[in-house]
Amino acid sequence: MVSNINAREKNIVSIEDPVEYTLDDVNQVNVNSKIGLDFARGLRSILRQDPDVIMLGEIRDEETAHMAIRAAVTGHLVISTLHTNNSAESAIRLKDMGIPEYFIRDALVGIISQRLVRKICPYCKTEYQASPEEIVKLNLSSEQVLYKGKGCDRCNHKAYKGRTVIYDISYVNDYMRGFSKNSVLNVENSIEESRGATMKENCMELVKSGVTTYEEFLRMCL
Numbered sequence: 001m002v003s004n005i006n007a008r009e010k011n012i013v014s015i016e017d018p019v020e021y022t023l024d025d026v027n028q029v030n031v032n033s034k035i036g037l038d039f040a041r042g043l044r045s046i047l048r049q050d051p052d053v054i055m056l057g058e059i060r061d062e063e064t065a066h067m068a069i070r071a072a073v074t075g076h077l078v079i080s081t082l083h084t085n086n087s088a089e090s091a092i093r094l095k096d097m098g099i100p101e102y103f104i105r106d107a108l109v110g111i112i113s114q115r116l117v118r119k120i121c122p123y124c125k126t127e128y129q130a131s132p133e134e135i136v137k138l139n140l141s142s143e144q145v146l147y148k149g150k151g152c153d154r155c156n157h158k159a160y161k162g163r164t165v166i167y168d169i170s171y172v173n174d175y176m177r178g179f180s181k182n183s184v185l186n187v188e189n190s191i192e193e194s195r196g197a198t199m200k201e202n203c204m205e206l207v208k209s210g211v212t213t214y215e216e217f218l219r220m221c222l
């Protein structure tokens with residue numbers, strides 16, 4: 001996401017733990033607990049430089065959460081991660097960290113929720129006829145084939161090689177904001193309502209197209 005924002009025209013700063021990829025034109029700061037430079041302290045010093053975009057590796061404490069939300073409502077684009085089970089839970093997590101609901105509603109632009117699934121090894125991938133259970137669970141037509149690996153030397157007989165992402169995206173737009181303000185819907189329900197194709201649907205497509213297996217679909221517990 002940061003690479004997709006034109007860094008020449010914008011002042012982009014990141015605080016990461018640790019910096020994983022070096023990005024051109026982005027001022028990247030490493031969290032350093034030895035000298036007390038945590039996310040909260042790093043963010044405080046960065047805000048003095050008034051950047052356009054702030055990438056925060058993770059929001060995991062109340063202080064960072066408050067500063068990140070404040071930065072977002074005062075015109076900075078803040079990109080960060082939260083560890084939750086789904087998109088809607090990110091609002092609950094922020095509320096648990098003491099952020100008032102109206103603040104979350106004003107600050108939040110969108111949420112991308114993602115998990116990793118294993119990919120079928122392309123060297124030993126084979127077709128098989130979908131079972132009655134798979135037909136029901138995946139909404140398949142009766143004659144549909146699915147795919148799995150047999151295991152080979154190239155995948156160390158694991159039948160999988162590499163991983164890919166399954167995701168869903170919720171945009172919290174002005175309509176949703178107004179909607180949740182004037183109704184009994186809280187912000188996590190608004191996120192749920194505004195979500196596009198779900199992670200489950202995304203995963204089902206990957207099973208049908210032979211990228212991953214039904215076994216992986218079940219393992220995701222979607």
Ligand SMILES: [Zn+2]
Nearest residue numbers: 121124152155
């Ligand atoms: Zn293989």
